[in-house]
Ligand SMILES: NC(=O)C1=CN([C@@H]2O[C@H](COP(=O)(O)OP(=O)(O)OC[C@H]3O[C@@H](n4cnc5c(N)ncnc54)[C@H](O)[C@@H]3O)[C@@H](O)[C@H]2O)C=CC1
């Protein structure tokens with residue numbers, strides 16, 4: 001926390017051809033109870049602001065500078081990370097992938113060494129980073145690897161729900177094999193631990209989805225519920241965790257089930273996230289659990305079609321910053 005006791009948040013601007021730069025420029029006009037430093041290419045950010053007719057005033061941030069609470073008066077503190085190639089709104093260039101990853105590692109390092117209290121990420125484009133010859137499936141996996149964390153959990157918050165995932169960015173045909181008793185148990189332990197410590201929920205109630213239609217229909221539609229999910233839930237219930245399931249995913253997201261639950265654990269990305277995004281797109285937040293640092297993110301992608309055009313929603317970035325502030329404040333009191 002700063003000397004004035006407000007959280008210090010670092011925001012990575014994401015894929016420069018996408019709307020991350022637009023969001024960061026717009027952020028300069030939002031008052032926020034935290035200090036904010038954006039990591040981006042100074043000139044690319046200035047140019048994007050000009051495209052949006054925003055007269056952004058960039059203050060260059062240097063490591064060690066102390067900065068005031070974000071006033072929302074058009075000023076933005078920017079840690080300049082030079083892009084590797086010229087930036088053009090809407091046009092991906094694999095050459096800039098190293099720049100994108102450098103913004104991430106700079107933010108992670110800043111959180112690990114306590115220069116910042118939390119990092120918030122604008123969207124990156126997974127495909128173009130791979131086009132550059134760098135294997136990359138998402139921030140979540142990148143953060144885990146860079147911080148040497150063996151397992152993390154992706155959770156989205158929005159629309160009155162929290163939805164965590166057992167597996168993240170995997171082809172569908174690899175999902176079943178990736179869900180082992182060990183990986184599921186670790187996922188639930190991380191989820192439970194962070195709901196208690198980071199979110200302040202004393203005894204979290206977690207709804208756990210089955211993998212197969214109708215949660216396997218007693219084995220007639222698949223065995224993962226019987227062989228993998230149920231034994232793990234029974235083991236962890238013996239430790240007094242409140243775990244309901246495995247429940248059929250098609251009826252789990254109904255008011256009846258959700259009313260008293262703190263979180264849903266889905267088995268894979270597109271089992272859980274379409275429901276949450278339907279309920280909250282543009283206002284949802286992605287948070288990585290199990291990391292040694294606090295990281296939240298927007299719930300949407302790079303929206304290349306909208307970059308530089310001036311008609312985007314900033315709600316998800318603001319919600320991600322709000323959650324980062326909440327988590328940082330709770331951590332500072334522990
Ligand atoms: N946190 C991250 O880094 C994320 C990155 N992605 C990446 O983004 C890239 C594009 O993904 P898509 O599936 O096309 O999803 P997308 O979210 O970029 O776009 C889906 C639709 O939503 C619109 N949209 C997105 N954000 C918006 C905003 N803030 N305001 C108004 N409209 C908005 C887009 O114009 C498009 O019509 C992919 O490479 C994907 O992996 C996707 C999700 C999260």
Ligand SMILES: NCC(=O)COP(=O)(O)O
Nearest residue numbers: 138139140141273286297
């Ligand atoms: N659907 C969520 C997403 O793709 C963002 O993932 P990550 O980059 O935060 O790992």
